Amino acid sequence: MSRVPEAFAAGPAFVPYLAVGDPDYESSLEYVEALARGGADVIELGLPFSEPVAEGPTIQSAVVRSLEAGMTPERFFGFVEELDVDAPLVCMTYYNLIYRFGDERGPEPFVRRAAEVGIDGFVVPDLPAEESDPLRAACDAHDRDLIFIVAPTTRGERLERIMERVSGYVYVQARLGTTGARADVSDQTDASLARLADWDVPKAVGFGISTGEHAERVVAAGADGVIVGSALVDIVADGHENDAATSDVAARLEEKARELKAGARRGAEQRVPHPERT
Amino acid sequence: MSTNDGKFGDYGGQYVPEALMPAIEELADAYERYAVENEDGFLDEFRCRLRDFGGRPTPLQRAERLSERYGREVYLKREDLVHGGAHKLNNALGQVLLAKYMGKERIIAETGAGQHGTATAMACAHLGLDCEVYMGTRDINRQRPNVFRMRLNGAAVNPVSVGRGTLKEAISETMRDWATNVEDTHYVIGSVVGPHPFPSLVRDFQAVISEEAREQIRTRAGTLPDSVLACAGGGSNTMGAFARFLDDEGVDLYAVEAGGSSLDVDEEAGVAPNSASLTTGSEGVLHGARTKLLQDRHGQIMESHSVSSGLDYAGVGPELAHLVDAGRVTPVNVDDDAAISAFHRLSQLEGIIPALETAHAFGYLEDAGEDLGETVIVNVSGRGDKDLESVIEETAKRDVKNAPDLDVFAGGTGGLR
Missing domain, CATH: 3.40.50.1100 (Rossmann fold)
Incomplete structure (x- = not known):
């Protein structure tokens, strides 16, 4: 069974992302474990793909570092097996790697292997609802969650198509564009959350969140969780560029995680009951 | 349809x-x-x-000296004459x-x-x-x-x-x-x-190529061609040249890919030194479509190579991939050397300087045997003005028997810059 739903049950969830294997396998293990110590409720583990069309420059660079250090799907699964964390794990990758894995074409072998090593769910940025039925079926067969991204441009029938297929949580894309840390929080977030108000899966907001204040504001606005990627990848990149000790980088990640988690908690305290839900 | x-x-x-x-x-x-x-x-x-x-329609020209050289009727669909110099x-x-x-x-x-x-x-x-x-x-x-x-x-x-x-x-x-x-x-x-x-x-916007060519060849030669040749990178001139012939079973369709420097693959370096995804690629998902791709065994996309920038791509149009699987389109390939040689040949024999992409189609015309049949249309997808610097450089690197002496221009001043 996926452990994702229970992670959202105990208050606002902090969902950090790192590209696995960035800048190398061993450091990456320490970094993910540091995020868990910092309070991660769910962890998104990026399996790098050579053509990451949804990513901004920060995560593109992380993907390059990881691939150059030799990351492959099999090593990714070994990494997940070796990882010593309690938080549920979500694999974020592109469809070609899922489709090509194993001896037979199609997503089932990848999902089976991921389930064996303890992956609870999947986010696939280049797989819209229309093309997702084979992966949804494989996730159902192995009791895994399939998380979908809802964009600021998603409306009407598209929302329904996603609502029918989503499980675990819905990834609310806070703004148009690619991933990347931003200095402010988009106004599009409030409108997106309002469109999803009556959905019965948790709503986690991502794309651009980089500080505790952002996390606070997003949760206060009604989000059930915050997803943070590039702001954490920036810490990894900075450590790599300055030859910092792995333990120092891990400490900075843990501290950043605490900041973001605390922000989310403050946001939950300010949350006023939604008029439509009372 | x-x-x-x-x-x-x-x-x-x-x-x-x-x-x-x-x-x-x-x-x-x-x-x-x-x-x-x-x-x-x-x-x-x-x-x-x-x-x-745009200057359409473009001519369908009988290539007199190529026809003589190959002992078959060779017609050129002159997309190089479209405004801008390409299809x-x-x-x-x-x-x-x-x-x-x-x-x-x-x-x-x-x-x-x-x-x-x-x-x-x-x-x-x-x-x-x-x-x-x-x-x-x-x-x-x-x-x-x-x-x-x-x-x-x-x-x-x-x-x-x-x-x-x-x-x-x-x-x-x-x-x-x-x-x-x-x-x-x-x-x-x-x-x-x-x-x-x-x-x-x-495909629909490019289908004007074969729509015109089909009428023109019937008027000029009184028959449909036995084969149509077009170079293929992503495949827009290819699908344009093939679209209106797809239902003509007697017309063989050849998609000429870039063989680059080799059809071998270096998985360790992530490099396929060619752009022959129809010939050597495998099924996968890239840039919005499921198609044939140059990828490693994990599904990471490989770096492709061709002397011609326009063919240098690790994927190909999904309809072409399907037509190849269905046996309607035959994928073939021509390497960098043969493409450079074909570039010079067309320039000298027909007075047409082709794009390096287009030169690949003429490279196959040179290599192919009797299979092409009596009447052949080659799509001249573009003109080669943009490639002159590359061709001078690439010719200098090779022993191209049919190339003119370009040393006097290439020396000292950095070619044609």
């Missing part, structure tokens, strides 16, 4: 970020209404502009006009050799829309004249330096721009690749 659900057998589909899906649905709707059903006279205006601005305008003009009908204000495009970028820049200047073109830094260096042409037509050229800086990276970066500015922007994709409806839309 032009409409479909975006699938070609197992290939095609719409594998793009959710943020782009509404724009792609809007485009699919506009494609049906304007480009298929001719709403508001779209197709009439398109054909009128292709004629007056690319057929699609760019169609899509920019479509964007205008859709009320979009801004056009973005990727380009490899620069031919699609220049065509899009020309079409945008002609129709009064803003234009930005993404181009890999490596291609910018290989195709400088086209960069200047785009700038002269008022387009911005945005260098893409990630990866090897070629077409694959330029497409990814253009998709990122589109995902950011999707509300007022149309992405004019340059080939029969990408998510539905692009492969069908681009």
Whole structure:
């Protein structure tokens, strides 16, 4: 069974992302474990793909570092097996790697292997609802969650198509564009959350969140969780560029995680009951 | 026949970020209404502009000396005579006009050799829309004249330096721009690749090539051809040259891919030193579609190679992949050396300097045996002015028996710069 739903049950969830294997396998293990110590409720583990069309420059660079250090799907699964964390794990990758894995074409072998090593769910940025039925079926067969991204441009029938297929949580894309840390929080977030108000899966907001204040504001606005990627990848990149000790980088990640988690908690305290839900 | 659900057998589909899906649905709707059903006279205006601005129809010319050399009737479909020097305008003009009908204000495009970028820049200047073109830094260096042409037509050229800086990276970066500015922007994709409806839309705009050629050959030779040859990178001139012959069972269709320096693959380095995805590729998902790809055993996309920027791509249009599997299109390939040699041959024998992409089709004409039959059409997809610097460099690296002496120009001053 996926452990994702229970992670959202105990208050606002902090969902950090790192590209696995960035800048190398061993450091990456320490970094993910540091995020868990910092309070991660769910962890998104990026399996790098050579053509990451949804990513901004920060995560593109992380993907390059990881691939150059030799990351492959099999090593990714070994990494997940070796990882010593309690938080549920979500694999974020592109469809070609899922489709090509194993001896037979199609997503089932990848999902089976991921389930064996303890992956609870999947986010696939280049797989819209229309093309997702084979992966949804494989996730159902192995009791895994399939998380979908809802964009600021998603409306009407598209929302329904996603609502029918989503499980675990819905990834609310806070703004148009690619991933990347931003200095402010988009106004599009409030409108997106309002469109999803009556959905019965948790709503986690991502794309651009980089500080505790952002996390606070997003949760206060009604989000059930915050997803943070590039702001954490920036810490990894900075450590790599300055030859910092792995333990120092891990400490900075843990501290950043605490900041973001605390922000989310403050946001939950300010949350006023939604008029439509009372 | 032009409409479909975006699938070609197992290939095609719409594998793009959710943020782009509404724009792609809007485009699919506009494609049906304007480009298929001719709403508001779209197709009439398109054909009128292709004629007056684009210079269509292009001739179908009998190549006298090539016919003599090969002992068969060789006809050239002269897409090099389209305004801008390549078939690319057929699609760019169609899509920019479509964007205008859709009320979009801004056009973005990727380009490899620069031919699609220049065509899009020309079409945008002609129709009064803003234009930005993404181009890999490596291609910018290989195709400088086209960069200047785009700038002269008022387009911005945005260098893409990630990866090897070629077409694959330029497409990814253009998709990122589109995902950011999707509300007022149309992405004019340059080939029969990408998510539905692009492969069908681009094929329909390029089908004018075979529509004209089919009538012209019947008038000139009183018969349909035995075979049609076109080079294939993404495959837009290929599908354009094949589309109206698909139902003619007696017409063999050859897609000539870039064999590059070798068909072997270096998995460790992530490099396939060719662009022969129809010949050697495997099924996968890239840039919005399921198709044949150059990829390693894990599914990571390989770096392709060709002496010709316009063919240098790790994927290919999904419909071509399907037609190859169905046995309707035969994929063949021609390596860098043979393409350079064919470039010089066509220049000398017929007075036509072809694009390096096009030269691959003539490389196969030289190699092929009796299979091509009595009457052959070769699609001259573009002219080679943009390639002169590369050809001088690449010729100097090789022992090309039929090349003229270019040393006097190449020495000291950096070629033709």
